[in-house]
Amino acid sequence: MTRGSGRPGAGRRDAILKVAARLFAERGYHAIGMAELGEATGLGRGTLYHYIKSKEDLLHDIAREYIADLVEAAERTLQDEAEPAARLRMLGRELIEKIASHQAELTVCFRELHSLSEPWRTEVLELHRRYEAAWRDTMQEGAEAGVFRPYDPIVLKGVLGMYFYSYLWLRAEDSRAPVAIADRLNDLAIRMLVPAIAASSAGSR
Amino acid sequence: MTRGSGRPGAGRRDAILKVAARLFAERGYHAIGMAELGEATGLGRGTLYHYIKSKEDLLHDIAREYIADLVEAAERTLQDEAEPAARLRMLGRELIEKIASHQAELTVCFRELHSLSEPWRTEVLELHRRYEAAWRDTMQEGAEAGVFRPYDPIVLKGVLGMYFYSYLWLRAEDSRAPVAIADRLNDLAIRMLVPAIAASSAGSR
Numbered sequence: 001m002t003r004g005s006g007r008p009g010a011g012r013r014d015a016i017l018k019v020a021a022r023l024f025a026e027r028g029y030h031a032i033g034m035a036e037l038g039e040a041t042g043l044g045r046g047t048l049y050h051y052i053k054s055k056e057d058l059l060h061d062i063a064r065e066y067i068a069d070l071v072e073a074a075e076r077t078l079q080d081e082a083e084p085a086a087r088l089r090m091l092g093r094e095l096i097e098k099i100a101s102h103q104a105e106l107t108v109c110f111r112e113l114h115s116l117s118e119p120w121r122t123e124v125l126e127l128h129r130r131y132e133a134a135w136r137d138t139m140q141e142g143a144e145a146g147v148f149r150p151y152d153p154i155v156l157k158g159v160l161g162m163y164f165y166s167y168l169w170l171r172a173e174d175s176r177a178p179v180a181i182a183d184r185l186n187d188l189a190i191r192m193l194v195p196a197i198a199a200s201s202a203g204s205r
Numbered sequence: 206m207t208r209g210s211g212r213p214g215a216g217r218r219d220a221i222l223k224v225a226a227r228l229f230a231e232r233g234y235h236a237i238g239m240a241e242l243g244e245a246t247g248l249g250r251g252t253l254y255h256y257i258k259s260k261e262d263l264l265h266d267i268a269r270e271y272i273a274d275l276v277e278a279a280e281r282t283l284q285d286e287a288e289p290a291a292r293l294r295m296l297g298r299e300l301i302e303k304i305a306s307h308q309a310e311l312t313v314c315f316r317e318l319h320s321l322s323e324p325w326r327t328e329v330l331e332l333h334r335r336y337e338a339a340w341r342d343t344m345q346e347g348a349e350a351g352v353f354r355p356y357d358p359i360v361l362k363g364v365l366g367m368y369f370y371s372y373l374w375l376r377a378e379d380s381r382a383p384v385a386i387a388d389r390l391n392d393l394a395i396r397m398l399v400p401a402i403a404a405s406s407a408g409s410r
Contacts, residue, residue: 026319027319028235028319028320030233030235110315110316111315111316111317112316114231114232114233115233152389154386154389154390154393155389155393157370157371157374158367158370158389158390158393159367160370161366161367161368161369161370161371162363162364162366162367162370163366164366164370165362165363165365165366165367165369165370166362166366169362181359184357184359184360184363185359185363188359188360188363188397191396191397192393192396192397
């Protein structure tokens with residue numbers, strides 16, 4: 001899914017995106033220039049332009065690729081797993097693992113989406129919309145199956161907010177692995193969705 | 206709590222902050238200059254400098270005042286309401302009402318905190334820490350009283366994430382009043398916290 005993967009130089013391009021995301025997250029998109037990016041990547045400004053067209057091109061790829069990956073994974077999960085609660089737990093794991101490995105990218109996207117010109121901004125927003133739809137469909141199917149309460153868009157937003165907010169507090173150096181944190185948040189999401197929590201399952205974890 | 210309130214010109218200053226927050230939220234802190242702010246406020250650049258020292262001074266006040274207000278309200282609520290679940294619902298209402306009335310300010314704060322110099326950034330982060338502590342204390346007291354499950358910092362982050370994320374989807378023009386949305390989110394927070402949800406109360410709003 002990564003734009004340019006498979007093309008020669010894709011690995012180099014990915015490495016540039018990673019460095020740029022980290023610098024943009026640490027000090028802000030507007031504070032970082034192409035000369036500094038050339039230095040930080042060890043390529044120099046001239047060679048950098050061999051891989052990317054502009055700073056905004058970088059911003060576009062940073063804001064786009066993590067959510068494009070999430071959409072691809074979520075739409076596959078919707079096909080592979082029919083049971084709504086199990087599917088929701090898979091979506092939760094995919095999301096937290098992506099946030100943990102792409103914290104800088106999420107920080108940049110949340111912060112700088114307004115800095116992207118059209119049609120790029122609309123493209124990224126559309127990917128977010130498709131991603132949210134995967135969760136919505138899961139909740140609606142769960143409601144139809146009687147596994148979840150009737151679908152409520154505020155619950156959808158509450159659940160997504162709970163996961164996405166973790167870009168601010170998840171730490172890669174955290175001793176709790178992302179999967180363990182995802183499982184805890186998944187339990188909370190299920191609590192928000194089920195018609196009732198039995199005393200036996202409520203006390204688990 | 207508003208810095209400068211009570212001083213002559215405080216109302217004018219508040220109006221300037223409101224306009225600046227809206228412009229920063231719409232187009233980015235870095236995209237807006239003092240000349241444009243002078244025009245948008247109808248004061249002109251010269252008069253604008255009568256009320257504020259610099260653009261960063263504005264950013265500081267925008268990022269600071271809503272969270273300072275929330276801290277003040279939350280610490281008062283901790284004194285006024287002893288019952289943990291009732292107190293949590295009050296905190297939830299205060300938070301959603303503040304987010305609904307200060308959506309531009311939250312957008313600017315989430316986006317531009319890294320643009321604030323020290324000691325201002327630390328001051329704003331410390332206010333967020335104090336605010337989170339009010340929720341944490343409420344959850345811990347609820348756990349000690351047996352009303353909530355044992356305290357879990359991931360539940361704290363999950364609950365706060367659910368509320369804060371609403372700065373991205375709450376709309377002032379929304380037909381659902383902020384109080385009604387707060388009550389729905391409060392129900393979800395209680396679901397995350399209680400030892401078990403009985404079938405009878407689980408279906409209630």
